[in-house]
Amino acid sequence: MISMPALLGLLAFVVAPFLLAVVLGFSNLRLGSPLPLEWVGFEQYRRIFADPSFTRALFNNLLFALVVVPLQTALALVLALLLNRRLRGIALFRTLFFMPVVFPLSLVAVVWILIFAPGPNGTMNAFLELVSLGAWTPHDFLRDTRLALPAIMLTSLWQGAGFQMVIVLAGLQAIPAELYEAAMIDGAGRWQQFWHVTLPQLRNTMIFVVLVTTILAFRLFDQVQIMTQGGPHDATTTVMFEAVEAAFTRQQVARGAAMSVVLFVVVLLISWLQRRLARQEREVA
């Protein structure tokens, strides 16, 4: 059967580990532990939700999503709208906005550590001082409990916006020109065309972009590991960072598995919500 290699691969490396995560989440497994393996029911879940670092991690992921998703989606939409016309040099700008996407996140994280360097010499500090006409006082972004997470948000925004932009641009270009012509005959101005043609036609694309960005927000790891190690005082810790800390650094496999399951449940909820929203639209149409 020619579909066997792929299906076996999925079963062995996705389905099996996933089921194993669920099973392990109910155990007390630790690597290299002398204690016998026991089934502890929901004990791991009780413990992680009682752990202030983990609840902070969930909160940080949620905050990251609440800030980055609207901002990045809006930015992608604005960029796509600017690019969706036949003007000289448009291709060059599209290349430019998409370029950060080909940069690996780990490299981006390392470069932005220097951009966020403390003191008036730091790039971001100097830039903010310039645009605020001298009102900004230098901060040590990555060691500041209030600024560390926003710094990581900005880094992610810069790297990821181009990806969403391309998807939105494809959505824009799929809107039939007749719709705009009809709107113009009805006497609709540019603004009205945007509200009554562009946005409704773009609805499913936007729902998809929001879904992908939200899921990415909950998968956040690389930037945190490299830029802040979850600190200062858990200000930037994430579910994935906590899971790796538990399973990898402290060898508490069962605890890490329980956290993975929580992550998956969140992702599942988001996907379910997207499907419902997209279906509603189809029923209306």
Added chain:
Amino acid sequence: MTSRAAIALVYTGLLLMGLLFISPIAFMLAGSFKPDARVLMEAGEWRAFWPAEMSLQNYRDVFTRVDFARFLWNSLLINGAIVGLGLLVNALAGYAFARLAWRGRDLMLSLVLAVMIIPIEAIAVPLFYLVSLFGWRDTYLVQILPFIANAFSIYLFYTYFIGMPRELEEAARIDGAGVLRTFFSVILPNAKAVFASVAILTFLTQWGAFLWPLMVTSSESVRPLPLAIATFHSLPPLQWGDIFAFGMMMVLPVLLIFLVFQPWFVRGVAATGIKG
């Protein structure tokens, strides 16, 4: 129709956003040619984006300080294997779902669709445990094997093949060609677009892989570039010129491929949006 003022506004917006987007890249490029001390010193001035005295010293330093060629080779090997084998395996599965009748097909298809939403992050911990159990850590294989079969790739192939006209295949079948022959001689040459999209998408997501290599590798001999740059950054003495030179060399091959095959990149990424 479009007024001059509107065009000027669009260009101003594009230019402003463009400058903001390009500045971190320009900063890195300029810094990679500067003496190490100057990179940090000039980070807050306009000179951050302009190397006054150009030299390739940082690039030479990278090669004396770490085995860059080794990391590059590791990344190329791992990603080449994932993309190459992935294309073959996932395209065959997509074809089987689209064209062949077999028992359990519908069940398996819903499994593939369900599995699509499981991110690597959700299975990294148990997979790490399995791999440790079998003693597979610190190998190339453990960085390749789990990522060959990919539900989303199968889905992209499946939807593309479903939409292809059947006539070509029927002609081949009448000529007595088997399933595999038909696939390689008829389907493959007529579906280059989807192959390119899947290849680029796989490459984009795997080239930057960090979490999994971090968990399963400990020796430099099998570590890929994304992990190597993070380690290089924390390797004393902290020399930003060297780090930026490392970064430039790491991203340059991808950047070149991107610039040459740009329409394919855009199409590949846009293909992800069709799903909704």
